[in-house]
Amino acid sequence: MTKADATPVLELTGIGKEFGAIRALHDVDMQVWPGEVVGLMGDNGAGKSTLVKIIAGNFRPTHGEMRFAGNAVHFNRPVDARAVGIEVVYQDLALADNLSAAANVFLGRELKRRFGPIALLDHKAMAARALELFGELRSETRPDDLVRQMSGGQRQAVAIARTRLSNARLVMMDEPTAAISVRQVEQVLGLIHRLKEQGVAVMLISHRMPDVFAVCDRVVVMRRGEKRADKPIHQTSPEEVTALITGAKEAA
Amino acid sequence: MAMPMESPISFTNVGKIRWWQRGIFASQTGYVLLALAVLLVIMHFASPYFFSQGNMQNVAKNFSFIAIATLGVTFVIITGGIDLSVGSMMCFSAMITSMVMTELSAPGSPLVHMAADGKTVLANVPGLILLISILAGLGVALIAGLFNGFCIAVLGLSPFVTTLGMLSIVRGLGYVVSNGRGSFPGGPDADYFYALTSGDVLGVPAPFIYLVILALTMAVILHHTSFGRHVFALGGNEKAAELTGIPVVRVKIEVYVICALAAGLQGIIISGWLGSAPANMATSYELNVIAAAVIGGANLAGGIGGPLGAIVGCVLLEVIRNGLVLAQVSSYWQQALVGVIIILAVLVDRVRSRMT
Numbered sequence: 001m002t003k004a005d006a007t008p009v010l011e012l013t014g015i016g017k018e019f020g021a022i023r024a025l026h027d028v029d030m031q032v033w034p035g036e037v038v039g040l041m042g043d044n045g046a047g048k049s050t051l052v053k054i055i056a057g058n059f060r061p062t063h064g065e066m067r068f069a070g071n072a073v074h075f076n077r078p079v080d081a082r083a084v085g086i087e088v089v090y091q092d093l094a095l096a097d098n099l100s101a102a103a104n105v106f107l108g109r110e111l112k113r114r115f116g117p118i119a120l121l122d123h124k125a126m127a128a129r130a131l132e133l134f135g136e137l138r139s140e141t142r143p144d145d146l147v148r149q150m151s152g153g154q155r156q157a158v159a160i161a162r163t164r165l166s167n168a169r170l171v172m173m174d175e176p177t178a179a180i181s182v183r184q185v186e187q188v189l190g191l192i193h194r195l196k197e198q199g200v201a202v203m204l205i206s207h208r209m210p211d212v213f214a215v216c217d218r219v220v221v222m223r224r225g226e227k228r229a230d231k232p233i234h235q236t237s238p239e240e241v242t243a244l245i246t247g248a249k250e251a252a
Numbered sequence: 253m254a255m256p257m258e259s260p261i262s263f264t265n266v267g268k269i270r271w272w273q274r275g276i277f278a279s280q281t282g283y284v285l286l287a288l289a290v291l292l293v294i295m296h297f298a299s300p301y302f303f304s305q306g307n308m309q310n311v312a313k314n315f316s317f318i319a320i321a322t323l324g325v326t327f328v329i330i331t332g333g334i335d336l337s338v339g340s341m342m343c344f345s346a347m348i349t350s351m352v353m354t355e356l357s358a359p360g361s362p363l364v365h366m367a368a369d370g371k372t373v374l375a376n377v378p379g380l381i382l383l384i385s386i387l388a389g390l391g392v393a394l395i396a397g398l399f400n401g402f403c404i405a406v407l408g409l410s411p412f413v414t415t416l417g418m419l420s421i422v423r424g425l426g427y428v429v430s431n432g433r434g435s436f437p438g439g440p441d442a443d444y445f446y447a448l449t450s451g452d453v454l455g456v457p458a459p460f461i462y463l464v465i466l467a468l469t470m471a472v473i474l475h476h477t478s479f480g481r482h483v484f485a486l487g488g489n490e491k492a493a494e495l496t497g498i499p500v501v502r503v504k505i506e507v508y509v510i511c512a513l514a515a516g517l518q519g520i521i522i523s524g525w526l527g528s529a530p531a532n533m534a535t536s537y538e539l540n541v542i543a544a545a546v547i548g549g550a551n552l553a554g555g556i557g558g559p560l561g562a563i564v565g566c567v568l569l570e571v572i573r574n575g576l577v578l579a580q581v582s583s584y585w586q587q588a589l590v591g592v593i594i595i596l597a598v599l600v601d602r603v604r605s606r607m608t
Contacts, residue, residue, distance in 0.1 A: 078495065078497070079497050082497070088495075090495060092491075092492075093492075094489065094491065094492035094495040094496060095489060095492055096484065096485040096488030096489045096492050096493065096555070097488050097489065097555070098484060098487065098488035098555035098556060099481070099484055099485060099488055103481060103484075103485075107481070107485055107492070107493070107496040107498065108482075108493075108496035108497040108498045109497070110478040110481060112478065118477075119477070119478070120472075120476045120477060121475075121476050121477060121478060121481065123476075162496075
């Protein structure tokens with residue numbers, strides 16, 4: 001663990017969000033440190049996706065302060081969050097099926113070569129960089145293959161490789177293991193380990209208890225818009241987390 | 253940041269896709285191209301006139317008359333949209349071009365100043381009137397395209413409904429400005445106009461030359477610029493395009509503008525060949541144009557298409573039409589046959605994608 005690093009990557013203080021009369025989030029404090037994998041758990045409607053959307057810049061919080069690497073940040077759009085180094089792997093992966101793996105990795109930030117006034121895509125450089133990223137993630141994915149023809153695990157690798165383009169310092173993954181096979185779950189958890197090894201903080205939003213306990217250092221449980229628990233993984237158990245999620249146990 | 257790799261990726265579990273299962277060989281465009289080649293061979297044996305120089309020129313000219321608009325509509329189709337207003341747009345642009353040309357050349361027009369020699373000032377610069385009138389024709393197309401794009405991308409209206417409305421609006425405006433009479437290119441620059449639109453260079457029809465240049469440009473734009481990549485991404489997964497920071501609204505507006513400009517240019521070229529821009533010109537051409545794009549492999553669901561497909565679709569339609577004429581089959585059969593081919597082309601692609 002790298003708590004020796006003085007500043008957390010992400011620090012939330014008193015974050016609250018109201019949609020009209022509905023209080024989606026209330027007074028959430030949370031810290032994420034470099035190289036740490038934090039599991040964010042909670043039932044549907046517990047507020048975890050609202051929290052993720054606030055961090056990713058989709059929503060602005062009604063209350064509270066968000067600090068990224070020590071600096072106060074205010075995001076108006078997802079692009080702002082990306083600019084400081086927050087990347088999100090969406091549940092449906094946000095991939096264009098009809099494009100190649102490399103094209104998807106570089107979507108929206110293509111590498112170009114200038115010829116006078118015209119800028120043309122640098123296919124070679126993009127394929128080479130994508131292959132390098134897939135190598136780092138140890139995924140057997142060819143940059144030129146179409147995403148349509150790929151397995152769920154390869155698709156995950158493409159979506160995760162995208163976050164490695166910029167030097168992301170926090171990667172949030174929304175249900176990355178929800179819709180894929182057992183072998184592919186292994187691959188994805190492996191990918192999370194790779195990110196962690198490289199000092200990237202990962203927030204894993206998941207319903208799957210075994211996955212959270214397999215890779216996370218810490219687990220945060222949300223219930224009814226509030227943070228109910230924030231514990232190192234070895235000090236808790238799946239039973240306790242389940243009780244916290246369902247409300248059988250109020251807080252820990 | 254880069255990790256030392258313990259071993260390079262081995263690809264033990266991931267097979268390589270064979271060359272004949274990827275790229276053009278695995279696309280509808282490839283199959284239709286093959287069908288076209290077969291058809292050409294059959295035509296060669298069926299009629300000695302088919303490969304004669306005159307007939308080839310005819311075919312090249314005729315398919316060029318819808319192919320430029322097909323290139324434009326292919327952009328829109330790749331993004332998953334549709335543009336039904338191309339036929340009306342062709343007519344309106346052509347009409348505005350010839351009206352402006354006539355108006356600027358007319359000595360009595362209040363819009364122009366007379367020079368000392370009795371001609372209009374503009375007419376004393378060769379080609380200037382032509383340039384202004386073509387720009388005027390393309391200008392109205394640009395405005396219509398912007399309007400389409402604004403309604404679809406910013407207001408979120410359905411492309412089908414928006415462009416269906418535009419089909420009617422533009423056709424109606426055409427009747428309004430011309431009073432239903434149609435217009436003729438006139439004035440001192442009319443000869444340049446005819447030379448540029450229906451002339452030929454060393455036996456190659458001018459529209460065909462424009463088509464080749466535009467198709468090559470389109471291929472480069474689609475496959476080698478980030479705009480092209482964004483066009484494909486938009487058709488593949490619009491939400492993903494948005495999440496990855498692609499300027500979705502701008503790209504959408506741009507494709508509708510490109511489509512309208514292509515249709516406008518097409519209309520101007522057709523009017524040069526016809527020698528006039530009648531108010532009912534290019535009626536229902538949008539169906540031919542969309543049919544050609546779809547036969548050539550553009551997928552109406554978005555994400556697939558290209559200039560080669562657009563041209564192949566147009567050539568196929570024209571060769572069939574031409575072939576039916578040479579075979580002395582009633583030309584009324586053409587339309588029915590086109591319908592059969594549309595369904596067949598899409599069907600073959602479906603069967604193929606089921607098999608792999």
